[in-house]
Amino acid sequence: MADGFWNRILRVDLSSGKTWEEHPTDEFFRQHVGGRSFIAHYLLKEVSADVEPLGPDNRLIFMAGPVTGAPLPGAGRHSVGARSPLTGGFGEAEAGGFWGAELKHAGYDGIIVQGKAEKPVYLWIDDARVEIRDAAHLWGQRTGEVEDAIRAEAGDRLVRIAQAGVAGEKLVRYAVIVNDLNEIAGRTGMGAVMGSKNLKAIAVRGKKQVPLADAKKIRDVAMWVRDTMDENHYNFHHYGTGAAMMGKSLEGHLPVRNWQFGEMDTVELIDAKTLKAEFGEKMDGCYACSVRCKKRVRVDASRAGIEVEPKYGGAEYETLGAVGTNLGIDNLVELCKANQALNWWGLDSVSTGSTIAWAMECYQRGIITKDDTGGLALEWGDGQILNTLIDMIATRQGFGDFLAEGSLAAARKLGRDSEQYAVHVRGLEVAMHDPRGMDRMLENYPVNPTGGDHTGGAHARTSIRNTIGVCQFLAYDDAMTIDILNGVTGWGMTQDELKTVFERGIAMAKLFNLRCGFTAADDKLPARFLEPLKTGPFAGKPLTAERVREVVRDYYVTHGWDEATGTPKPETLSRLGIAEYATA
Numbered sequence: 001m002a003d004g005f006w007n008r009i010l011r012v013d014l015s016s017g018k019t020w021e022e023h024p025t026d027e028f029f030r031q032h033v034g035g036r037s038f039i040a041h042y043l044l045k046e047v048s049a050d051v052e053p054l055g056p057d058n059r060l061i062f063m064a065g066p067v068t069g070a071p072l073p074g075a076g077r078h079s080v081g082a083r084s085p086l087t088g089g090f091g092e093a094e095a096g097g098f099w100g101a102e103l104k105h106a107g108y109d110g111i112i113v114q115g116k117a118e119k120p121v122y123l124w125i126d127d128a129r130v131e132i133r134d135a136a137h138l139w140g141q142r143t144g145e146v147e148d149a150i151r152a153e154a155g156d157r158l159v160r161i162a163q164a165g166v167a168g169e170k171l172v173r174y175a176v177i178v179n180d181l182n183e184i185a186g187r188t189g190m191g192a193v194m195g196s197k198n199l200k201a202i203a204v205r206g207k208k209q210v211p212l213a214d215a216k217k218i219r220d221v222a223m224w225v226r227d228t229m230d231e232n233h234y235n236f237h238h239y240g241t242g243a244a245m246m247g248k249s250l251e252g253h254l255p256v257r258n259w260q261f262g263e264m265d266t267v268e269l270i271d272a273k274t275l276k277a278e279f280g281e282k283m284d285g286c287y288a289c290s291v292r293c294k295k296r297v298r299v300d301a302s303r304a305g306i307e308v309e310p311k312y313g314g315a316e317y318e319t320l321g322a323v324g325t326n327l328g329i330d331n332l333v334e335l336c337k338a339n340q341a342l343n344w345w346g347l348d349s350v351s352t353g354s355t356i357a358w359a360m361e362c363y364q365r366g367i368i369t370k371d372d373t374g375g376l377a378l379e380w381g382d383g384q385i386l387n388t389l390i391d392m393i394a395t396r397q398g399f400g401d402f403l404a405e406g407s408l409a410a411a412r413k414l415g416r417d418s419e420q421y422a423v424h425v426r427g428l429e430v431a432m433h434d435p436r437g438m439d440r441m442l443e444n445y446p447v448n449p450t451g452g453d454h455t456g457g458a459h460a461r462t463s464i465r466n467t468i469g470v471c472q473f474l475a476y477d478d479a480m481t482i483d484i485l486n487g488v489t490g491w492g493m494t495q496d497e498l499k500t501v502f503e504r505g506i507a508m509a510k511l512f513n514l515r516c517g518f519t520a521a522d523d524k525l526p527a528r529f530l531e532p533l534k535t536g537p538f539a540g541k542p543l544t545a546e547r548v549r550e551v552v553r554d555y556y557v558t559h560g561w562d563e564a565t566g567t568p569k570p571e572t573l574s575r576l577g578i579a580e581y582a583t584a
């Protein structure tokens with residue numbers, strides 16, 4: 001067996017209460033490596049087209065990569081996958097923090113959960129010991145309370161906890177899995193799948209070291225990150241994400257008011273530099289990472305009406321965009337409260353903000369009125385309404401219950417020609433990067449297997465990082481990335497072989513989407529991006545449907561998929577060694 005793996009996948013059937021282990025071969029690990037390809041393998045083998053995303057037969061798959069848990073900056077990443085309750089297709093989310101590394105240190109490479117527990121439970125993994133424990137006392141609790149309670153039960157402050165928040169319990173279709181209270185597996189509703197299984201949390205403690213083929217190589221890379229911090233990671237190290245919002249506004253592609261505008265005059269009131277200066281308590285980091293790009297903020301109750309605690313982190317760019325600029329909100333205190341509320345309820349900031357943005361635009365246009373909202377005025381820029389709606393969505397109260405289904409489902413239920421304002425790809429609300437100003441996103445969103453996500457990635461680089469378990473923010477080039485992978489595993493993999501791993505993963509995810517009923521007609525951008533921005537450098541320059549189709553066609557052809565249907569060709573599947581999945 002190569003280093004970097006334990007060759008141990010934990011299987012959990014919550015319906016029967018049984019747990020067991022699978023031991024895939026070295027060949028299998030080398031073929032799939034981690035993340036997307038692994039997730040797609042289990043979905044294609046075990047989740048048929050008639051499996052309901054929120055039913056017991058869906059699989060909830062947690063996968064680390066070979067590098068996850070190695071003593072290296074950025075090596076704290078893991079992936080979570082399932083059939084998505086938001087899109088109905090391939091669901092995947094990634095997270096940093098400590099949980100994935102702890103899972104590796106406990107001696108597991110992944111966990112696959114199936115079935116549904118009769119009553120709320122949590123999974124307790126203490127090195128090789130696995131227990132399904134009662135979680136009745138944790139149900140309905142906020143994430144911070146759950147973390148405190150589980151750690152107290154374990155008598156160990158270093159237990160790492162991945163949990164479904166109240167939003168997951170309530171089956172909000174864009175509920176997340178919260179790790180360490182502020183590291184979020186955010187996209188495609190993985191928290192709702194967890195909640196649907198009555199699984200409140202997975203708590204892990206491990207004391208093993210990940211075996212390394214070339215420990216010196218890994219140490220040298222770690223030293224390089226530390227010694228070149230200012231050169232390579234200055235902005236991340238000092239401000240984290242969100243330091244370049246002013247630049248995005250000046251360039252004209254900042255998401256503002258449901259993507260109607262690309263500029264916001266007051267953006268400097270809420271960017272990462274202001275956030276750190278006004279409320280920053282310290283910078284923090286994920287497992288083994290010297291970049292330490294995670295903001296921790298504190299706002300006194302005297303200013304916010306409620307204390308905003310550092311343990312819930314600080315808003316990152318996606319959150320500052322989705323519940324800030326894209327709602328026209330420039331009130332930093334309200335945004336700090338919102339970030340905390342999203343993390344203690346367990347809601348995806350992008351889908352939450354985008355669904356509210358859809359509703360606010362409908363209100364702006366008179367499509368939604370106070371008769372629909374229960375008397376709430378959905379005015380742009382109103383941070384108090386934002387926080388009210390977050391609480392209502394997470395607990396499915398009133399108008400929040402309607403929004404908890406996501407922007408596309410809400411628009412279809414409402415009708416009134418409102419679907420044109422839902423900014424999504426295949427049902428997943430688009431991340432805060434405008435393809436009208438960023439070609440990379442034009443080439444990503446329409447063909448990304450999860451939909452409008454910027455981290456899942458249709459591109460090789462992002463996908464490979466997710467697959468091997470390394471953070472996107474580290475300035476490793478391609479040569480360093482493969483050196484890291486080989487330094488951990490000893491495989492001696494080439495760039496070509498690693499690229500094949502990416503192609504295998506993207507083709508398998510595509511096969512699962514085809515099984516779920518998606519077609520080439522779904523590989524497109526939402527109507528909003530075919531309209532021009534109203535102001536700024538990109539005003540009057542919309543994307544055209546023909547340009548999007550060209551990009552999609554090029555992607556199909558480049559990857560050996562049928563030019564018209566987007567189905568991976570038989571010869572492509574054979575070349576990738578995955579022909580068996582075409583009929584699986």
Ligand code: SF4
Binds near residue numbers: 074294
């Ligand atoms: S760069 Fe930031 S997000 Fe990435 S691993 Fe390091 S601390 Fe975590």
